[in-house]
Amino acid sequence: MKNEVTAKIYRAAVVGGGFSGLTATALLSERFGGENVLLLERNDRVGERVLATGNGRCNLPNVVLSPGRYHSVLGADVGYALGKYGNKSLIDYFRALGILTAEEEGRIYPRSFQAGSVLDVLRAEVARRGAVTKTQTKVTEAVFREGVFRLRSDGGETFGADALLLAVGGKAGKAYGTDGSSYGLALGFGHSVTPLSPAIVQLKTESRFCKGLKGIRQKGKAYACDGEKRLSSAEGDILFTDYGVSGNAVFVLSSYLVGAERPSLEVDFLPEMQETEIVSFLKQKRRRFPEIPTEELLCGVVNKQIARMLAVNFATDKKREAETLARAAKRLVLPVTGTMGFDQAQVTRGGIPFSEFDPSTMESRRRRGLFFAGEVVDADGDCGGYNLQWAYSSARCAVDGISAFLGGGEGR
Numbered sequence: 001m002k003n004e005v006t007a008k009i010y011r012a013a014v015v016g017g018g019f020s021g022l023t024a025t026a027l028l029s030e031r032f033g034g035e036n037v038l039l040l041e042r043n044d045r046v047g048e049r050v051l052a053t054g055n056g057r058c059n060l061p062n063v064v065l066s067p068g069r070y071h072s073v074l075g076a077d078v079g080y081a082l083g084k085y086g087n088k089s090l091i092d093y094f095r096a097l098g099i100l101t102a103e104e105e106g107r108i109y110p111r112s113f114q115a116g117s118v119l120d121v122l123r124a125e126v127a128r129r130g131a132v133t134k135t136q137t138k139v140t141e142a143v144f145r146e147g148v149f150r151l152r153s154d155g156g157e158t159f160g161a162d163a164l165l166l167a168v169g170g171k172a173g174k175a176y177g178t179d180g181s182s183y184g185l186a187l188g189f190g191h192s193v194t195p196l197s198p199a200i201v202q203l204k205t206e207s208r209f210c211k212g213l214k215g216i217r218q219k220g221k222a223y224a225c226d227g228e229k230r231l232s233s234a235e236g237d238i239l240f241t242d243y244g245v246s247g248n249a250v251f252v253l254s255s256y257l258v259g260a261e262r263p264s265l266e267v268d269f270l271p272e273m274q275e276t277e278i279v280s281f282l283k284q285k286r287r288r289f290p291e292i293p294t295e296e297l298l299c300g301v302v303n304k305q306i307a308r309m310l311a312v313n314f315a316t317d318k319k320r321e322a323e324t325l326a327r328a329a330k331r332l333v334l335p336v337t338g339t340m341g342f343d344q345a346q347v348t349r350g351g352i353p354f355s356e357f358d359p360s361t362m363e364s365r366r367r368r369g370l371f372f373a374g375e376v377v378d379a380d381g382d383c384g385g386y387n388l389q390w391a392y393s394s395a396r397c398a399v400d401g402i403s404a405f406l407g408g409g410e411g412r
């Protein structure tokens with residue numbers, strides 16, 4: 001960056017106006033005065049991705065919170081941040097901003113069930129605290145020179161700040177401004193980035209079984225497997241599509257399949273029944289209705305098209321139809337051939353390794369005064385509110401770290 005004159009040196013600059021950046025900006029403005037805090041966002045407006053969360057309903061935290069719900073490439077030390085600023089802290093913070101919450105199967109949502117209301121209060125808080133917000137400003141360069149972080153935007157504008165928070169998100173969902181290009185800002189300070197993969201994402205499967213089931217949604221239990229080994233299970237919707245499977249249970253399990261050598265999904269369409277119970281039910285049904293074709297034996301038990309698909313593929317020996325149908329309904333193995341990729345994924349596996357920053361302050365170990373928050377680091381949570389939780393918890397730790405770094409709250 002050339003030796004330009006930077007008009008104003010802010011106390012803190014936040015790059016990225018997503019969930020973590022907005023939270024941090026609001027809190028930093030409260031502490032240092034909004035006129036001393038700068039928020040830079042590349043999109044036309046802040047928080048585009050917040051609006052997309054939870055199918056537009058914004059699944060904030062989850063009632064069950066533990067570090068075990070988080071994944072990484074090199075190890076995510078999320079315990080401190082989640083312990084200090086956990087789900088209760090998040091709920092209380094939003095309550096103080098005017099949002100009540102409601103729970104559905106462990107997932108917490110704004111009581112309005114509208115993601116827009118979460119974004120509205122965050123935006124209002126940032127504005128009320130008077131933070132200087134600039135949209136349509138993509139930061140393309142960041143350096144530290146003469147005791148100041150100096151930023152340059154794609155439009156050629158320059159900015160200066162005593163402390164810098166990179167809250168630029170990851171590589172998932174480029175439609176929301178996160179295309180992976182902003183890891184380069186951290187690389188410039190000597191950081192590294194782990195290999196990246198899409199997580200919480202639809203799965204491509206071998207099409208043999210899914211062909212003809214496009215659009216069918218069935219409740220069930222599924223297991224993420226690597227070869228014969230079951231890695232995790234989830235209950236919920238399984239939606240069949242032209243490329244493979246989607247739905248809540250699939251999203252949850254996709255996070256466990258990243259890096260698997262022989263990934264597959266094992267689907268149990270009748271988790272509430274033992275296989276032997278299904279066999280005796282089907283045998284009874286056969287005795288009562290000797291005329292119905294095998295393809296219809298499971299109709300009324302699972303979705304009709306699924307019943308037919310299972311019969312066509314597995315019940316070829318009429319004498320053993322009850323056993324083979326019951327087995328297939330309890331254990332349909334779908335080999336996974338890939339994912340729908342970063343553009344469709346909800347989060348990124350990988351990022352800046354935890355060894356390169358202090359997880360209690362989120363401060364870089366490469367450059368003092370540089371901080372991180374949210375998805376940009378090597379931590380991704382399960383589907384179910386864990387990622388907004390991490391964005392919040394890490395942002396709060398970063399605000400603590402920045403406050404300690406800058407000392408008092410007075411202006412420069």
Ligand SMILES: Cc1cc2nc3c(=O)[nH]c(=O)nc-3n(C[C@H](O)[C@H](O)[C@H](O)COP(=O)(O)OP(=O)(O)OC[C@H]3O[C@@H](n4cnc5c(N)ncnc54)[C@H](O)[C@@H]3O)c2cc1C
Pocket residue numbers: 015016017018019020021040041042043046047048049050052053054055058059060137138139140167168169170172173176177178182345346347373374375376384385386387388389391
């Ligand atoms: C469809 C969808 C649904 C989801 N649903 C949920 C859910 O219900 N619950 C949950 O917990 N999680 C959910 N997630 C995940 C969650 O949205 C993210 O993990 C979380 O928003 C990450 O927050 P962040 O602040 O780290 O990054 P982001 O929210 O991605 O924000 C990063 C911001 O930085 C901006 N930016 C990037 N580079 C630059 C730059 N160089 N200069 C200026 N600005 C820049 C981007 O435009 C973006 O606005 C969902 C994700 C998607 C895509």
